[in-house]
Amino acid sequence: MSTTTEGPVLECHDLEKSFGGVxxxxxxxxxxxxxxxxxxxxxxxxxxxxxxxxxxxxxxxxSGSVRVRGEELAAGDIRDAHRxxxxxxxxxxxxxxxxxxxxxxxxxxxxxxxxGTLDRRAMSRQAAEMLDVFGVDIDPGARxxxxxxxxxxxxxxxxxxxxxxxxxxxxxxxxxxxxxxVEGLYRVVRQLRDSGVAMVFTTHxxxxxxxxxxxxxxxxxxxxxxxxxxxxVSDDDxxxxxxxxxxxxxxxxxxxxxxxxxxxxQVEDVHVVxxxxxxxxxxxxxxxxxxxxxxxxxxxxxxEGVFGIRATTSGRIVxxxxxxxxxxxxxxxxxxxxxxxxxxxxxxxxxxxxxxxNGTLPRLAQFSVxxxxxxxxxxxxVGKAMESxxxxxxxxxxxxxTLSGGNQQKVVLARWxxxxxxxxxxxxxxxxxxxxxxxxxxxxxxxxxEAGMAVVMASSDMTEVLGLSHRALVMxxxxxxxxxDRDDLDRPDVQELIFRLSSGLDPRPDERSAEPGQRxxxxxxxxxxxxx
Amino acid sequence: MSATAAVxxxxxxxxxxxxxxxxxxxxxxxxxxxVIAFFSYRSLRFSSLDNxxxxxxxxxxxxxxxxxxxxxxxxxxIDLSVGSIIAVSAMTGASIAKSNPGQVWMxxxxxxxxxxxxxxxxxxxxxxVDVPPFIATLGMLTAGSGVAFxxxxxxPINGLPAEFGTIANTKVLGLQIPVLLMIIGIVGFGxxxxxxxxxxxxxAVGGNRTAAEIAxxxxxxxxxxxxxxxxxxxGISGVMLSSRVSSGPPTLGQGYELDAIAAVVxxxxxxxxxxxxxxxxxxxxxxxxxxxNGLDILLVPAYWQNVIKGVLIVAAVAxxxxxxxxxx
Numbered sequence: 113m114s115t116t117t118e119g120p121v122l123e124c125h126d127l128e129k130s131f132g133g134v135x136x137x138x139x140x141x142x143x144x145x146x147x148x149x150x151x152x153x154x155x156x157x158x159x160x161x162x163x164x165x166x167x168x169x170x171x172x173x174x175s176g177s178v179r180v181r182g183e184e185l186a187a188g189d190i191r192d193a194h195r196x197x198x199x200x201x202x203x204x205x206x207x208x209x210x211x212x213x214x215x216x217x218x219x220x221x222x223x224x225x226x227x228g229t230l231d232r233r234a235m236s237r238q239a240a241e242m243l244d245v246f247g248v249d250i251d252p253g254a255r256x257x258x259x260x261x262x263x264x265x266x267x268x269x270x271x272x273x274x275x276x277x278x279x280x281x282x283x284x285x286x287x288x289x290x291x292x293x294v295e296g297l298y299r300v301v302r303q304l305r306d307s308g309v310a311m312v313f314t315t316h317x318x319x320x321x322x323x324x325x326x327x328x329x330x331x332x333x334x335x336x337x338x339x340x341x342x343x344x345v346s347d348d349d350x351x352x353x354x355x356x357x358x359x360x361x362x363x364x365x366x367x368x369x370x371x372x373x374x375x376x377x378q379v380e381d382v383h384v385v386x387x388x389x390x391x392x393x394x395x396x397x398x399x400x401x402x403x404x405x406x407x408x409x410x411x412x413x414x415x416e417g418v419f420g421i422r423a424t425t426s427g428r429i430v431x432x433x434x435x436x437x438x439x440x441x442x443x444x445x446x447x448x449x450x451x452x453x454x455x456x457x458x459x460x461x462x463x464x465x466x467x468x469x470n471g472t473l474p475r476l477a478q479f480s481v482x483x484x485x486x487x488x489x490x491x492x493x494v495g496k497a498m499e500s501x502x503x504x505x506x507x508x509x510x511x512x513x514t515l516s517g518g519n520q521q522k523v524v525l526a527r528w529x530x531x532x533x534x535x536x537x538x539x540x541x542x543x544x545x546x547x548x549x550x551x552x553x554x555x556x557x558x559x560x561x562e563a564g565m566a567v568v569m570a571s572s573d574m575t576e577v578l579g580l581s582h583r584a585l586v587m588x589x590x591x592x593x594x595x596x597d598r599d600d601l602d603r604p605d606v607q608e609l610i611f612r613l614s615s616g617l618d619p620r621p622d623e624r625s626a627e628p629g630q631r632x633x634x635x636x637x638x639x640x641x642x643x644x
Numbered sequence: 645m646s647a648t649a650a651v652x653x654x655x656x657x658x659x660x661x662x663x664x665x666x667x668x669x670x671x672x673x674x675x676x677x678x679v680i681a682f683f684s685y686r687s688l689r690f691s692s693l694d695n696x697x698x699x700x701x702x703x704x705x706x707x708x709x710x711x712x713x714x715x716x717x718x719x720x721x722i723d724l725s726v727g728s729i730i731a732v733s734a735m736t737g738a739s740i741a742k743s744n745p746g747q748v749w750m751x752x753x754x755x756x757x758x759x760x761x762x763x764x765x766x767x768x769x770x771x772x773v774d775v776p777p778f779i780a781t782l783g784m785l786t787a788g789s790g791v792a793f794x795x796x797x798x799x800p801i802n803g804l805p806a807e808f809g810t811i812a813n814t815k816v817l818g819l820q821i822p823v824l825l826m827i828i829g830i831v832g833f834g835x836x837x838x839x840x841x842x843x844x845x846x847x848a849v850g851g852n853r854t855a856a857e858i859a860x861x862x863x864x865x866x867x868x869x870x871x872x873x874x875x876x877x878x879g880i881s882g883v884m885l886s887s888r889v890s891s892g893p894p895t896l897g898q899g900y901e902l903d904a905i906a907a908v909v910x911x912x913x914x915x916x917x918x919x920x921x922x923x924x925x926x927x928x929x930x931x932x933x934x935x936x937n938g939l940d941i942l943l944v945p946a947y948w949q950n951v952i953k954g955v956l957i958v959a960a961v962a963x964x965x966x967x968x969x970x971x972x
Contacts, residue, residue: 458855527859
């Protein structure tokens with residue numbers, strides 16, 4: 113492992129890339145040196161992942177170049193990147209679940225015996241040695257799929273470094289792993305740095321940046337806005353670089369909800385299958401109720417249970433005085449509920465269909481007579497709904513998949529607005545949405561609430577819950593463990609309070625200096641640093 | 645055009661990119677025209693009205709099952725059983741026709757019902773029991789071909805009444821009934837897929853089942869229906885075929901499912917679901933049939949025809965994959 117080569121090992125020069133006419137990277141340059149860890153920070157949709165995919169040869173940049181030790185990387189060629197020692201550990205791991213750990217480590221360069229058969233014993237032994245170096249306790253014979261995600265990730269990292277990768281790109285390495293596993297990941301990263309590997313990881317978590325990085329690079333809306341050594345920047349600098357404005361400007365002013373407003377959604381003791389706890393709560397007309405909690409607290413499950421996508425074992429759901437049949441999204445929709453799910457691509461919009469078709473889908477019955485679609489009526493209503501959220505598209509015929517993240521989210525939201533909606537359920541409403549569109553979506557949500565909807569918004573972005581809720585519930589293990597009203601939400605120590613409630617930990621006097629691993633356990637904690 | 649454009653057209657008309665995108669988009673039509681031009685040039689017989697009719701008659705039974713296959717493939721599934729369903733419904737029709745000579749419509753009705761039933765079983769297995777479509781319909785393919793032999797006691801049913809044989813040859817509006825059914829089917833489904841709620845549900849379920857369910861679409865019902873429709877169409881196709889040959893050979897329709905799938909795929913549909921059109925399938929089907937016919941006229945041996953068909957299938961998909969890749 114020679115670290116004698118001075119100067120950058122990887123240089124990205126003026127990278128530009130757009131998808132379907134939407135620019136994602138607008139001329140970003142970055143260089144990495146051996147033995148350093150760089151945090152590539154930014155909001156969702158800032159262009160971090162695209163940047164990584166170009167640097168690792170998965171995508172071809174529209175313009176600009178990537179050089180590794182002075183040699184130009186053939187664009188869009190993963191094998192060339194491997195040859196030059198650049199490897200990526202993607203967010204969705206590329207390991208083979210049905211194969212063992214050592215098979216995964218050696219796939220593609222298997223060890224064989226003299227007669228050409230697989231030398232399993234040697235591979236297993238070497239695998240154990242490789243893992244040993246990093247002090248991780250993993251049985252090389254275990255099936256990859258049986259390991260926790262954090263362990264799988266470490267195996268992936270070990271695999272790449274053992275194949276001579278000198279530049280390792282980690283895409284959101286801590287996004288899918290538990291608090292306990294984060295420490296193991298950190299240790300492996302530090303060890304690799306000390307052995308002279310250059311690493312970049314994408315993140316939007318402040319704690320992670322502090323814990324790992326020597327240098328931070330912030331992208332916003334496809335441009336590079338900050339590139340400094342960690343010792344020279346404060347958390348506030350990083351946060352305001354990421355969101356590009358002061359936090360207060362992000363949210364619209366909240367209207368007040370009259371005390372006697374109708375309780376339009378009543379959820380009574382609803383148990384979602386697979387969740388230990390049950391939930392009861394009410395939402396008034398015009399009110400925005402935030403749902404806070406850690407990943408896995410059961411927020412998504414609760415929303416899906418209320419909307420009927422997920423099975424519930426008991427309880428009543430009442431909308432505007434009428435009980436709604438459980439386990440039927442169709443019944444929920446006709447009762448006046450609407451749902452914007454967590455993952456647009458997975459369950460929100462249908463990417464291959466047009467804006468018009470996506471807008472028609474939730475109200476198919478209203479837009480058809482005896483099965484025939486009423487073209488004029490649906491174009492008009494959907495057009496109006498999309499206009500009301502100021503959708504930027506080339507027209508209703510445009511495929512949703514070719515819109516930007518923020519505009520896709522607007523479609524997923526606005527498609528409900530062709531009819532009267534009483535209850536709007538939002539799950540991570542701004543995930544994958546760039547900053548500009550974010551404040552626009554907040555504005556829309558506030559407007560809809562003011563117009564009389566009851567809004568329930570689950571979010572792991574603490575600022576979102578604090579900035580946009582009239583009231584918030586903190587969830588843990590499928591149940592509600594705390595309720596905070598607007599005054600509580602304005603208290604300076606509210607984040608600490610929410611964190612303590614949601615993690616079920618004993619109160620800590622000095623939470624700010626907690627272990628990084630613990631801090632990182634709280635998802636998307638970053639932006640609150642700026643408003644403390 | 646909803647849900648069909650593989651290649652988005654660049655905004656500037658007549659730019660180089662625009663022309664390339666147009667060419668890719670219309671590739672199938674262009675190939676079709678080239679094929680027709682080539683055969684017309686090589687043979688006078690090819691471009692006669694009589695020959696057009698020959699092509700259409702040959703295409704009709706395939707068209708019906710290819711339509712059903714299109715719906716199934718749009719939901720992300722596959723129906724391997726249509727060939728066997730043809731055999732079962734043909735044998736059913738033939739055996740009923742033999743024992744009830746006067747009852748032509750009962751014969752046709754029974755054969756269609758058998759097809760619908762087989763399709764419904766596929767649909768039930770896929771939508772309710774969650775058996776993967778490939779497996780469910782593979783089972784039906786195997787079992788169905790067995791049933792066809794059982795009905796005929798292991799032999800073809802011959803000596804059918806004359807009325808039965810006339811069904812497929814009766815002309816309405818100057819067109820044989822199968823040809824008429826094909827045209828009605830293509831136009832009907834073509835419109836239905838774009839203009840009805842049912843069509844939209846199929847695209848939605850195939851494009852993203854979870855998202856469709858959240859939007860209130862009953863995905864299980866939609867899935868069930870496409871297999872039932874596919875079975876029904878295979879049933880119709882079966883009775884038409886057996887009427888045309890005026891007998892009930894238990895091997896009728898063997899391997900037809902692959903031609904139907906080929907037509908859908910050449911027509912630009914994605915086997916992952918959510919992308920494809922009835923028009924594309926119709927074009928793919930006519931291309932295959934035109935090739936068959938033209939190559940026959942030019943006395944190209946059948947083995948070579950298969951080679952050409954195979955190359956065509958792969959080339960169509962390769963062009964498609966390449967054109968999608970160009971975007972990223």
